[in-house]
């Protein structure tokens with residue numbers, strides 16, 4: 001079976017389980033999955049039950065699609081993503097994006113956990129992604145990526161929207177360039193210094209493929225990194241597990257407030273991202 005037929009079969013299954021027609025999809029990064037558990041009147045579908053949906057090899061990854069209305073805006077939240085390093089195959093990484101596109105999603109919000117490279121960043125910061133560097137040494141096939149070369153992957157009006165919403169809600173946010181590496185191991189101090197000189201503000205192991213495909217399919221794309229730690233060599237002291245957990249707890253609440261406010265604001269926009 002070809003990919004479009006597989007995606008159609010997945011969509012058909014989903015349509016049999018929910019009447020909700022989401023406009024906004026949110027990919028929840030590592031440690032940020034909780035957000036979907038508090039959504040009111042949600043329909044949760046396990047990815048295992050969806051025909052043709054790829055399986056994650058990482059144990060404990062939830063793999064759920066959560067459909068809900070957030071302040072009357074119909075959304076789809078993806079809990080648990082598949083990383084490129086898990087399979088060395090882009091298809092399972094991109095499947096959720098094709099699915100979102102087939103479901104009629106107009107806006108994609110991609111979130112991730114990332115290491116802070118910018119020396120002014122702190123653990124616990126939230127960073128609105130302005131652009132990305134794909135250093136995985138893998139690219140989408142040319143015909144899919146063509147359009148994203150011509151314009152930016154991240155939608156300018158959504159970056160402004162997110163920054164305005166943050167100010168209005170008194171949430172401090174950073175902005176910066178996300179560099180995607182394949183991983184799965186963390187970087188050396190020399191690698192982080194190289195990435196800093198290349199213009200990266202934060203580093204992670206996801207996001208770059210999903211966003212570039214979504215943009216090439218015509219979705220409006222927003223990215224938010226949660227800086228869970230300072231990257232290797234940026235901080236002199238090693239963060240303890242307790243500190244990281246504490247940072248995570250504190251950020252989760254702020255992250256949920258920011259995301260909710262952004263989705264509410266997007267709900268009042270047309271598919272171009274304009275009021």
Ligand code: HPA
Nearest residue numbers: 113114115203204205231
């Ligand atoms: N490096 C790469 N990926 C990450 C990091 C990091 O320091 N923190 C969270 N994801």
